[in-house]
Amino acid sequence: MDKIEKALTENQEALHSLVIFRRASNTITKQELETIRKHNLTVCQFGVMETLYNKGNLRIQDLIDKLLSTSGNMTVVIKNMIRDGYIFKVPDSKDRRSYLIGLTPLGRERIEKILPEHYNNIGKIFSALTQEELILLAELLKKFKKED
Template structure:
């Protein structure tokens, strides 16, 4: 790889990260307005869409670390948004699910979030969004 290729790759990474930060800033108010952190929102959204699951599956769905997830789940449990119960199939594991309060919260926050995502991504045409999806899926090959 020559220096020009390295510089192009570096610039692509920088532009990608700046775009990601901008997108995050644009959509973050959609859950901050409800007193939810980004990780809490992701937990609520995954549990709402997928149902209760083991902690290890939840961690892999939202790309969190187990140490961070322990704190997040403990706080969410204190807030009454989730419950934790022993998995009857594997007594060593816990299942996490939404309480009625947690379900109510995500039902309020999710439409606002989806609208913020739509508004933010509408800077790209539908074709550009499809192209972006295709391009980003290439990183799955790593």
């Protein structure tokens, strides 16, 4: 048995699980994006608006960390969202080197219109599982989280 066959045999179930996980993830993502795209937003724009709505004003770095984005991408997204009137940027009074980003009234109105539909869509997507299965799924997936 060569190295490849041996590695394949020893890791068969893990590889099979990865394929199933990726297929499920792709299906979930496609279904989730339907609502976001219907409202003419990118995933990152939606993420910024939802995060600011739920967390309040944040520093740019905090948004980057929460949305797992890059600073270059986030800079462009923020610039475009300011241009479109959805968010504002002001100096952070606690740290003059940083800026706080927040929702404008237009941005708040826009995200409040989208969130019920988005949340209901997520509920529909995950309705394939029972409440107990959802709890178990969350517990299992948390095992992959790396400790900092």
